[in-house]
Amino acid sequence: MHVILRTRLERDIVNGVISVKDLPRLWNEGMKSLLDVDVPNDAQGCLQDVHWSGLAIGYFPTYLIGAIAAAQLEHEIRKDLNFEGLCETGDFAPIQKWLKEKVHIHGSGYDSLDDLFLDQFGEKLNCKYFLEYLAVKYEMIYNIS
Structure with a gap:
């Protein structure tokens, strides 16, 4: 807040x-x-x-954009990889490879983050995934549903 x-x-x-x-x-x-x-x-x-x-x-709104993008990237990674299993074992190489192939390799080749996400994942930056992340997080922290 x-x-x-x-x-x-x-x-x-x-x-x-x-x-x-x-x-x-x-x-x-x-x-x-x-x-x-x-x-x-x-x-x-x-x-x-x-x-x-x-x-x-x-500068502060860029933190929110980053958090929204991170939640959407996690959503996409989970489609292709056993994200939790890799994190639990500390095997981040597949995640790093996935990010390199889907995101990093493009550098500044796209005009916007929306363009990159639309091309790579089929939708523009979408706050839905961040809101889902927040709901799960706060349900766990405050034991609410």
Whole structure:
């Protein structure tokens, strides 16, 4: 959830809706509202991550794109390989080979991730697989169904 907060604040800074001087207050309010967390200080709050201090504004949404892509890749890998068995035994070579043949070999040959996924897997980047991953994860963590 903090990534969502960070993304919202970045968007508002870039669009001139908020000022940088308001970040600590808005961060603290957002953490309280979204996660019911009281932030003890700015170092553990809006400054706890290196991205903003390194001027990497707008970077956080790429983490979400990566997580969505990873979930979809796992879905596709499971069609061809015994993913869990390979992970359990630490035999990652078949997974690495699969990724090389399906993804890495193409480098920047596609205009977008959507184009790569559509060509290789028959559909564009699809958040459905990430949402399924989250549902399973949170069901296990919080014993819910």
